[in-house]
Amino acid sequence: MTNPELLAILPQLAAGSAHTHALGFEFLGHEDRRVRMRVPYRRELVGDPASGVLAGGLVSTLLDHVGGMSVWLALNQFQSIATLDMRVDYMRAAAPGRDLLAEAECYQLNRTMAFVRAWAFEDDPNDPVAASQAAYIIHKPSLRDQSQGDAE
Amino acid sequence: MTKPLLDHLPYAQFLNLKTEVFGDQVTVVMPFSDHLIGNPLIPALHGGTTAALLEMAAMAKVSHLYPRLRLPRPINVSIAYLRVGRATDVYARAEIRKAGKKVAYVTAEAWQEAHDKPIATLTAHFQLDDSTGD
Numbered sequence: 122m123t124n125p126e127l128l129a130i131l132p133q134l135a136a137g138s139a140h141t142h143a144l145g146f147e148f149l150g151h152e153d154r155r156v157r158m159r160v161p162y163r164r165e166l167v168g169d170p171a172s173g174v175l176a177g178g179l180v181s182t183l184l185d186h187v188g189g190m191s192v193w194l195a196l197n198q199f200q201s202i203a204t205l206d207m208r209v210d211y212m213r214a215a216a217p218g219r220d221l222l223a224e225a226e227c228y229q230l231n232r233t234m235a236f237v238r239a240w241a242f243e244d245d246p247n248d249p250v251a252a253s254q255a256a257y258i259i260h261k262p263s264l265r266d267q268s269q270g271d272a273e
Numbered sequence: 274m275t276k277p278l279l280d281h282l283p284y285a286q287f288l289n290l291k292t293e294v295f296g297d298q299v300t301v302v303m304p305f306s307d308h309l310i311g312n313p314l315i316p317a318l319h320g321g322t323t324a325a326l327l328e329m330a331a332m333a334k335v336s337h338l339y340p341r342l343r344l345p346r347p348i349n350v351s352i353a354y355l356r357v358g359r360a361t362d363v364y365a366r367a368e369i370r371k372a373g374k375k376v377a378y379v380t381a382e383a384w385q386e387a388h389d390k391p392i393a394t395l396t397a398h399f400q401l402d403d404s405t406g407d
Contacts (some may be wrong), residue, residue: 140319143308167283169344176284177347178325185321204320210352 316360
């Protein structure tokens with residue numbers, strides 16, 4: 122069962138930082154180990170002004186962030202985490218004018234690391250704009266506030 | 274000299290990226306701004322901002338060496354996060370390691386206080402053939 126304290130703060134974790142707020146990230150929901158977010162389409166977020174396609178860097182940011190959300194869901198609590206590395210494949214251009222959705226699943230977890238797959242799409246997760254594979258470091262709770270957020 | 278590629282891209286402008294060109298060396302700067310913060314406790318930049326900077330720096334480098342391309346398109350990118358991104362300016366520079374007819378292999382580094390202490394690195398493939406894809 123999902124921890125109600127975590128459930129209560131998921132929307133804040135999706136959109137509560139200055140950067141995610143500026144991008145307009147939204148928490149849409151979760152099911153089992155999958156979590157879903159959205160970034161509403163906006164001209165400012167476009168990478169190709171001629172086509173109106175959203176920027177690759179925005180897609181990477183969304184995949185990184187939704188991936189972190191899936192780690193908290195798998196941990197069933199909020200803990201300090203940091204992305205160790207992430208690989209993104211860009212399958213096709215995002216449809217101009219459309220909001221972008223993203224889903225992530227933390228499919229494996231141990232004491233110190235979490236492994237995540239995520240994908241971005243407009244309508245159908247099986248027709249992704251981009252897909253990612255990432256590893257996250259899980260910091261020990263006692264070190265939480267001193268976190269270096271790095272791999273050293 | 275025409276304006277640098279990134280000056281035309283809305284998302285690069287959203288991140289306030291500045292391109293500095295000296296010969297074939299292309300450096301992209303992401304000046305610190307509050308709206309880049311992803312973790313207010315540390316405080317630290319959102320990793321996505323660094324990823325976007327690295328990708329844009331790679332695009333700027335490819336565009337500089339292949340001006341015939343309308344817009345360099347990444348096929349895939351891989352980011353390694355080495356250090357936390359502090360609440361200060363970030364610099365990034367890319368190199369093209371191999372360029373064939375269709376694909377270029379590009380690496381890039383992002384740093385803050387010292388070039389030899391990168392906060393993140395990128396490896397990526399870019400499409401050099403504008404005619405394929407959309």
